[in-house]
Ligand SMILES: C=CC1=C(C)c2cc3[nH]c(cc4nc(cc5[nH]c(cc1n2)c(C)c5CCC(=O)O)C(CCC(=O)O)=C4C)c(C)c3C=C
Ligand code: FES
């Protein structure tokens with residue numbers, strides 16, 4: 001298999017050394033004293049220091065779903081999406097039904113991407129955010145520098161396997177070891193989003209490294225992975241959301257400002273996933289509550305859910321119905337706040353801006369900006385990454401517990417691997 005480099009990241013950024021004058025703030029990960037000897041000990045194994053005492057380079061890998069950058073990529077994007085049993089379980093018919101549904105859906109979705117400028121901006125924003133975060137980390141933590149930016153998408157280029165080959169090309173793994181942090185870009189954990197990306201990363205990790213030619217496990221020289229798997233109420237994230245809301249509130253006359261209804265909108269989930277025990281609804285609610293707390297509960301607000309697909313029951317109330325109902329009742333000043341995604345995408349640019357806002361037909365219905373290149377947000381990403389490295393954790397405690405209704409062997413294997421418990425007989 002041959003792999004093209006998917007990265008538009010100049011090599012001088014990857015190779016950039018951290019300024020030596022900056023005070024190191026990262027606590028040493030070598031011989032980490034906080035190693036927990038509990039059942040779910042999740043400390044990062046020691047990373048080898050080089051002769052200069054540096055523990056870098058550190059690969060920072062952003063995980064996300066991705067999107068088609070051009071309308072020509074839509075069918076491939078949808079084919080991968082409908083082939084994903086962690087997102088859309090179609091059982092034994094997956095490989096037959098998936099491509100069929102994807103092909104039938106392609107023209108409609110191509111039109112939507114065409115209406116928002118010809119493609120999804122997710123790749124542009126993800127690569128920018130990761131690169132900028134790494135620049136900050138090089139200054140904040142020279143000990144673990146250089147921090148090298150990578151993006152691994154679940155359904156569009158650059159795919160996980162491409163990212164993995166790029167890691168090898170850059171000197172990670174392949175007997176050389178090295179440290180990589182998988183950083184989910186979904187602030188709130190769902191087994192259908194972050195869970196699916198981690199299952200994919202675990203799959204490719206097993207395929208591409210960790211095995212000798214005879215098929216036996218060979219842990220020597222493999223990449224040491226740790227995971228930032230959720231961050232729904234990180235203060236930096238909350239601050240960035242709150243500032244974007246405040247900026248939009250300022251566009252209303254002062255005397256009406258506190259009456260504006262804040263409508264937090266998150267991608268919905270099928271009720272079958274909610275009832276399986278998926279953590280996402282609770283984590284989205286945690287984000288909303290933290291943002292409102294930061295705003296001093298200055299406005300009335302609701303959380304609603306968008307982008308239902310197919311005929312089955314999904315978590316509601318739906319965003320479009322909510323807006324229509326409130327406008328009908330005279331709440332014509334509303335701010336929509338996309339709260340479960342860190343950049344613009346088809347759901348903000350098409351569904352909220354073109355469908356919901358046009359339907360509402362009221363100049364008082366507006367949308368808070370997405371986080372995109374917001375410097376407060378990028379600083380939050382760097383803070384989060386540094387806190388993670390300083391803690392020396394492999395993953396959060398939450399990642400080590402499966403949903404009540406989970407029957408997936410993939411979830412079990414993935415969680416054991418990322419918790420560093422692969423060879424233990426655990427019931428997760
Ligand atoms: C946190 C965000 C998201 C969750 C949770 C989520 C769950 C989820 N999605 C589908 C089905 C589809 N999603 C599609 C597109 C899409 N989904 C998200 C985010 C979440 N999905 C985004 C940001 C996007 C758009 C990406 C972009 O390029 O802009 C699509 C494809 C579009 C379409 O056909 O309508 C489908 C299908 C399910 C079934 C699900 C939970 C199980
Ligand atoms: S579906 Fe949630 S852990 Fe498997």
Ligand SMILES: [Fe+2]
Pocket residue numbers: 267307
């Ligand atoms: Fe989705």
